[in-house]
Amino acid sequence: MREINIITIDGPASSGKTTVARMLAQKLSIPLLESGSLYRLVTYFLVNSGEPLNSYLEDKQALLQFLREVFKETKIEITPSGTSIYWNGKLIKEELRSKEVEDTVSQVSAIKEVREFLTEFMRSIGEKNKLIAEGRDMGSIVFPYSDVKIFLTADEKIRAERRFKEKAEKEKIDKKSLYKEVWDNIKFRDKLDSQRKVAPLTIPDGAYIIDTSSLISEEVMNEILKIIESKNREK
């Protein structure tokens, strides 16, 4: 019987990764590493650093120095409910969803030095814990040796509708312009995520692809459980 230590779940925005990864983590009682939160965190730090982002793009040594400094005061807690981040003892949560972070995170995630820094950071977490790691490059770059690799996809119209529904509940703006905003954002993020030079969104070698377009989250989770069971039976 094979021991499963790391399960990776990758896929584009609104493919259902986060919900499914959390359900699975709770079902299996395995800590969930939400890698997007770390990219959001770095973005939050950078946009609030008092320096324009461009200055860090021009001086990568300063960028690395900055990351090392802020991460000294950063504590990450991973549980089956997800990833919580504390900076100087304060929980950083809503800040990661702010508009300034949403607008800048794709740009920050394309910076090679940021990716290398976070990749190393995440690997060190993976050395100490069983993990479900969810993101864009978990199975391809960060944990290429993971035991089970899942790649979720869904038709882009369905992904836009999912995101629209989520946002329409929270935001009281005209539905037509909200849908257009969501649609443009999905197209824009897909393009940036899959065309960036460093660690673009890609199907990892050996990944099981699940199209979630017509599935509810429970069905996706059950598919993944079946895959894990079959892996478990491998010698």
Ligand code: DC
């Ligand atoms: O999954 P999310 O929406 O929280 O991700 C936020 C951003 O971070 C998204 O624009 C893609 C980027 N990201 C990444 O480049 N690599 C990852 N492993 C996870 C997220």
